[in-house]
Every structure is written in C-alpha cells, then in structure tokens.
Amino acid sequence: MPPAEPSVKDPGLANGMPEPVEPAADQEESTQQDLWARIRDGYALDLHQDRERVRLQRKWYARHPSYFTRVTERAERYLHFIVEEAERRDMPLELVMLPVVESAFDPFAYSHGRAAGPWQFIPSTGKYFGLDQTWWYDGRRDITLSTRAALDYLQQLSERFDGDWLLALASYNAGGGTVSRARRRNEEAGRPTDFWHLDLPRETTAYVPKLLAVAEIVRDPRRYGVTLHPMADQPYFEEVDVGGQIDLAQAASLAEISTEELYLLNPAFNRWATAPEGPHTLLVPVGSADAFRERVADLPQEERMxxxxxxxxxxxxxxxxxxxxxxxxxxxxxxxxxxxxxxxxxxxxxxxxPSQDQYKLSADQRLADNQGRQRGKRQRVDHRVAAGDTLWQIARENDVSVRALAKWNNMAPGDPLRVGQTLAVWREDGPAATVRAEEREEMIRKVRYSVRRGDSLHAIANRFNVSVNQIRDWNDRLEKSRYLQPGDNLTLYVDVRNAP
CATH class of the missing domain: 3.10.350.10 (LysM domain)
Structure with missing residues (x-):
C-alpha cells in the first residue's frame, strides 16, 4: 500500500496554527480552463461562513501543503469521472473532494471500522448499494460503481433533509438516524436544527468542516500556500468490455501499461485475475483503450488464463x-x-x-509487503490461526495492541479470523518482553461500561483497545439487538493500563 498519510481525523490537529498569509494583489489564479476551474465553477455550498471548526481544519491543511499535493496527484486518475457523475446529477461540486477526507484518494484505503475504497463504504452499506464483496472482487473499491453508489447515497440523504447538503454529509459519516435524532432533540429544546447547532459524535463535528476547508483551499490554493496537481479537463480512463475472466498481467501487457497502473485503475480486483462471475470490464487509460479492445477480442480463449x-x-x-x-x-x-x-x-x-510470481497491488502482495515491512527493532513472529483464536487473545499473548496487530495484517480489529490464516506479529523479544507479557496478563480486568449517548460498538471497542467481535462475545444479548441504547450495561475485559 502507499505510505500512510498524516492523519486528518483529529479536529484538534490544527489547534494553535496561524492563519495563512493573504497573497499579494497581483497573485491571481490562472484563468486557464482546467479540471480545477471546472470544479470551482460548480461550487454551490456556502463557503463564506466564518466558523472556528472550518478555520481549524483549513489551518491544518495549510500547514501541510505537501500532503495536499500528494493527494491531488493521486486523484488525477479518478477525479474527472467523479466530476462528470456529480454534474450529471446537478450536485454541488464541492462534494467531488469528499474522497480527500474519506481516503486521501487511496483506492486501497481500509479503516479500523472495516470501511474500504475511495468512498469508504462499510460492508453492509456497500451491499445495500449493490457493491459485491467476494474473494476475487470488492466493489467498494470499484472506481465507477463505488462513485455512483456514493453519489446516490448522498442524494438520498440530501432528499431526506430537504436539500440540506451539510446534514447529508454529516449523515454520510454518522448515519441518517444519528443526525435525525440530534435534530429531534434540538427541536424539543427549541434550538436550531442546522448542522452547526447539532450535538453529534466528535468525528462528525469535524467531518463536514474538513470538506468545507478542502473546498476553500481548492477555490483559492495560492492564498493558503498549496499547490494543486495540474489536471486537464479530459477523461483519464475508458471502460473496456473484456468478455470474461482474464489474467490481469495479461491484460496489462495487451494494454501496454504496467500491472501497477492496471490495479490503480481497477483496485476492486483482489487477485491476479478478474472475477469469474464478473464484472467483465476493465478501466484502461484513454490512449490505450482502442488497441486494448482489439487485442482482447483477438486473444484465444485458452490464453486468457x-x-x-x-x-x-x-x-x-x-x-x-x-x-x-x-x-x-x-x-x-x-x-x-x-x-x-x-x-x-x-x-x-x-x-x-497466476501467470507470474508477483502481481503488484494485488491483495496478496499488499498483505505480504505490509507484513514484511520492518518495524523498528521489533522481531517478526508468524502466528498460524487455530480454531478459537481471536485477535484480542493473540495480541495479549504477544504484548501488542489489537489495533497494531490488525494494521500489520491489513485488517480491521473487528474482522473475523480464518483457521489456517497466517498473521505477522511484530514484537519485542528478550527477558523484558517476557516480563511485560506476564504483567499484561495480570492487568486484564473485568469492566462494566454504561453506554452513553452517541456511543457505537466501534467507538467503544476503539476506546478500550478491544474488538467489536470480542464485545459481542462477552455480551450475548448483543446478538439479538442491533442498536445500543444509552444506559445499556456492557461487560468488557480490558488492559487497565490502556483504559480511558
């Protein structure tokens, strides 16, 4: 996977940072029509609100201009298509920058909450919008299908809130039910029900300001000392029907592009070939499409795989x-x-x-690269998953955190384990590590936790450094109840040294 980007999840990151310097009067943006100009022309949200939350996020981005440049470079393959889709729906074009907030335009992004792809769909929402998830293929990373699904979802949320795009964005992050309940509480208290006055989860209160901050910087990058990667206002890729399953290395050769480029345009394919049951289309650069289409049509069936x-x-x-x-x-x-x-x-x-040993950016190769990456002075130990193993148990036995163990293996803390699966564990060895492991065993305590308003299983799991599956295992009644209610009592077994 690409190197990790600086986190922009914490709204406090920007605290104490100075406002960007105003440009000189003669510093004007180029009027040349490029994709950025087209995006600015389609702005429709109110970016003139002097909100502290927006200022904090804007300061952070302004202090990390290289981050913004890297992210917009990564966006070049996908952004023109997203703009076309948003324009077709007559949506505000500020929304096309939402993948900056969600995934930093990394199509292989995978979060601790099991969200995947540029638009960060969780498994259940992805399935609801028709994004198949199989061993071969994960539609949440399909550039065209996930984009259409995300924009469909945002449109539905906007209609639910009478065209209020800020409430739609908040709902995309926290769920429509969470936003509706917050509005209902404000109504009952006689308070305003717009986004800025709602009591929402901490991540959501920062989420909408992040997008508004990004939109402001795109509107006037020089003001904030940011360089946007230049993008021509023209399609980057074209979709080609390949007629059936095909080896991706073979396809890349026919298109005369690298396998890495093919995976970046088709990140939904997990393995060395397209899925046998489809989809049977591949995205290739526009300049390669015609020749690729002809060569695939002429390819004998026995040479496809x-x-x-x-x-x-x-x-x-x-x-x-x-x-x-x-x-x-x-x-x-x-x-x-x-x-x-x-x-x-x-x-x-x-x-x-597979027709070759390595397929760069396939799921197997991304996992191997991540598991093999040296982590300071830690030593790698491979753990073969046996029946009954849990991430929590394996992490505790090796004196590492559940989140770190999951991250080393391209997983989320709530992901299920498979018997026979190999996990890379990077741990400190020697007498001191043994003593710490014994101490850790002694520090596990049973905790009774009372659910608070705005809590979710993922939030509680992250707070106590355990997994959602473990919480469910420890609390049998959760299998029968989908939603937590304030006042519910949960039993947790946590390392008290890491407890909040």
Whole structure:
C-alpha cells in the first residue's frame, strides 16, 4: 500500500496554527480552463461562513501543503469521472473532494471500522448499494460503481433533509438516524436544527468542516500556500468490455501499461485475475483503450488464463489443495461444478493459477509487503490461526495492541479470523518482553461500561483497545439487538493500563 498519510481525523490537529498569509494583489489564479476551474465553477455550498471548526481544519491543511499535493496527484486518475457523475446529477461540486477526507484518494484505503475504497463504504452499506464483496472482487473499491453508489447515497440523504447538503454529509459519516435524532432533540429544546447547532459524535463535528476547508483551499490554493496537481479537463480512463475472466498481467501487457497502473485503475480486483462471475470490464487509460479492445477480442480463449490440472491424491482435502494453490475451496467448487467438499482420489481438479510470481497491488502482495515491512527493532513472529483464536487473545499473548496487530495484517480489529490464516506479529523479544507479557496478563480486568449517548460498538471497542467481535462475545444479548441504547450495561475485559 502507499505510505500512510498524516492523519486528518483529529479536529484538534490544527489547534494553535496561524492563519495563512493573504497573497499579494497581483497573485491571481490562472484563468486557464482546467479540471480545477471546472470544479470551482460548480461550487454551490456556502463557503463564506466564518466558523472556528472550518478555520481549524483549513489551518491544518495549510500547514501541510505537501500532503495536499500528494493527494491531488493521486486523484488525477479518478477525479474527472467523479466530476462528470456529480454534474450529471446537478450536485454541488464541492462534494467531488469528499474522497480527500474519506481516503486521501487511496483506492486501497481500509479503516479500523472495516470501511474500504475511495468512498469508504462499510460492508453492509456497500451491499445495500449493490457493491459485491467476494474473494476475487470488492466493489467498494470499484472506481465507477463505488462513485455512483456514493453519489446516490448522498442524494438520498440530501432528499431526506430537504436539500440540506451539510446534514447529508454529516449523515454520510454518522448515519441518517444519528443526525435525525440530534435534530429531534434540538427541536424539543427549541434550538436550531442546522448542522452547526447539532450535538453529534466528535468525528462528525469535524467531518463536514474538513470538506468545507478542502473546498476553500481548492477555490483559492495560492492564498493558503498549496499547490494543486495540474489536471486537464479530459477523461483519464475508458471502460473496456473484456468478455470474461482474464489474467490481469495479461491484460496489462495487451494494454501496454504496467500491472501497477492496471490495479490503480481497477483496485476492486483482489487477485491476479478478474472475477469469474464478473464484472467483465476493465478501466484502461484513454490512449490505450482502442488497441486494448482489439487485442482482447483477438486473444484465444485458452490464453486468457493459465490453468493447472491437479490429480487428487489419497488424503487430500479441498481446503488443503486450495491453500497450496493460493485460492479458496469455494472457487474450486465453482470452477469444477462440485456441490460439496467431497473429492475422490485419482480424479482431476481444474485450478486457476497466476501467470507470474508477483502481481503488484494485488491483495496478496499488499498483505505480504505490509507484513514484511520492518518495524523498528521489533522481531517478526508468524502466528498460524487455530480454531478459537481471536485477535484480542493473540495480541495479549504477544504484548501488542489489537489495533497494531490488525494494521500489520491489513485488517480491521473487528474482522473475523480464518483457521489456517497466517498473521505477522511484530514484537519485542528478550527477558523484558517476557516480563511485560506476564504483567499484561495480570492487568486484564473485568469492566462494566454504561453506554452513553452517541456511543457505537466501534467507538467503544476503539476506546478500550478491544474488538467489536470480542464485545459481542462477552455480551450475548448483543446478538439479538442491533442498536445500543444509552444506559445499556456492557461487560468488557480490558488492559487497565490502556483504559480511558
């Protein structure tokens, strides 16, 4: 994955930073029509509100101009398409910069709350908007489909709040129910019900100001000492129907681009090939599209993928064969028309195989790169997941935090573990580390936590450095109740040294 960017999640980051210096009178923006000019022409939100929350975020961005430049460089592949989609819906073009806030335009971004892709859809919301999530493919990272889903969602939220885009944005972050309840409380108290007067979760109170701050800087970057990456007002990519499953290295070769470029345009594909059940389209740079389309049409069927014929041996199991060939039992069942996991020695299985050893930016390669990255003086230990293992237990045994363990393995703290999965654990070794592990065992305490207004399972898990799944395991009744209510009591087992 690309290097981590400085966090802009904390609204306090900008505290105490000076306002940017006003430019000289002769410092005027170029009037040349480029994509940035088109975006500014489509602004429709009120950016003239003198709000402290917006000023704080604007100061932070102004103090980190290189960050802004990197993010806008990353946006070049995607932004023209997003602008076209937003304009088609007659939406304020400030909204096209929302991926700056959500993911820093990193299509592979994955948050501790299990949100993925440039628009950071969580699994359930992604499925609601038709974004499939399989071993082969994650539609939350599909550039075209996730963009349309995100804009559809924002439109729905805007209609729910009578065209108020700030409330729609707050709902995108916190959920429409959270915003509606906050408005209802203000109504009952005789207070205004606009975004600025609502009592919302801390992250949400900073979320909308971040977008407004970004929009202000895009409107007048010189004023804030920021350089936007130049972008021509023209499409970057074109969609090509490839007619079926194809090896991505083969596709990149036919398009005469690198496999890295192909993955950056098609980050939804997790593996070395497109998904067998589709979608059967690929995005390629505009200049490569026509030649690529012709070459794919002429490609013999047997050259689209590399297949291995495996003769089943006595003692084999479908899961063991799948693991040895970097695939899954479900894929083998689907390809070989198997109704279950029963296989017979002597028969043959057809197994898809990559045509080269490494596919840069595939899910497997991103995981390997992250697991192998040296972390100070820590030593790497591989942990093979056994039945009953939890991230919390593994983290405690190795004297590391759940969040760190999850991050090292491209996971979120709430992600389920699979038996046989290998986790990289970076820990300190030696006598001191052993003593600390023993001390940690002694510091685990049972805690009774009373749910507060605005709490969620993810927020509580993050606060106490545990996972959502652990909270559910410790509190059986949560399986039957989707929403927490203020006053609910939860049982938690936490390291008291890390308790808030």
């Amino acid at each position: 590399r297949w291995h014929r495996y003769t089943i041996r006595s003692g084999d199991s479908l899961s063991r064969i799948a693991r040895a060939h970097r695939t899954t039992p479900a894929v083998l069942r689907d390809i070989n028309d198997l109704s279950g996991n029963t296989i017979i020695a002597g028969r043959t299985l057809l197994i898809p195989e």
